[in-house]
Amino acid sequence: MNSANGAAVVVGVDGSEPALRAVRLAAAEAARRRRPLRVVHGFIWPLLRVPVEPVTDAPPGGGLRHQAEDLVARAVAEAEAAEPGIRVTGEIIDGEASAVLLGETPTAALVVLGDRGLGGFGALVIGSVAVQVATYADCPVLVARGEEHADGPVVVGVDGSPASRAAVEFAAEQAALRGAALHAVHAYRHPHSDGPGDMQPLVYQESKLHDEEDQVLAQSLAGIEERHPGLPVTREVVRERPVAALTAASRRALLVVVGGRGLGELAGLLLGSVSHGVLHHSACPVAVVRTPE
16 A cells, blocks of 8 residues: 555545545545645547537536536535645545545545445446446555444454454554454354465364454454554454444444455456445445455
């Protein structure tokens, strides 16, 4: 993840209410991290060869380009009102929203976006832009959905994979920044797998299995309390489907953090089934943390 000095928190806007919620969430993140906030709008119309300037004799302020400038200006004002004192800039970039935001991720500290935007299909629980950016981003992606439960912990899903270890570190940083506890959830249905294709025993003892799964969680949390002194850390090992367990935890959480892919995912999935499921069902904001391929 990009932690270079000066790296901005980037938020994508399209004029929708979910995007404005994302702006407020992004402003809070920028303030906590003491980073600038960059408001970005992907302006697709020039690519479609649609005229974007006002037509002759049109009233002042007409044209698609002006509308885009206006929505970015409103988003910048929203951020400045939400977190006075942060440095906010706005930019319109020609291109489709997902491509524009993905182009920001190599140099961003974090990308924030709404769970749905304008032009999404009504039946979709989460927009295609959010899924695409979370799938391919080179930095953590924070999706504004549900509500932050003020007294709740930062919840992180753990399965022992490199992706979940990166998620644990990001979640610990978030909890420390927010003055919240870290709650690590390890959900299992079968004995722990070290990789795709591992053979599972046909018979196993439940108490022994629980102890082994608890050890997986302990190993994933190793060193967190030393790196984040004073951070309250709680653990939960539950025999449940991971999406169901994390969705339940989200109902009292400030934030849920998941890795981009974990153990047991289908090889062709760039965004794992667990992270995808949590994005669709969480009752609070979700951060997806990918590891380099």
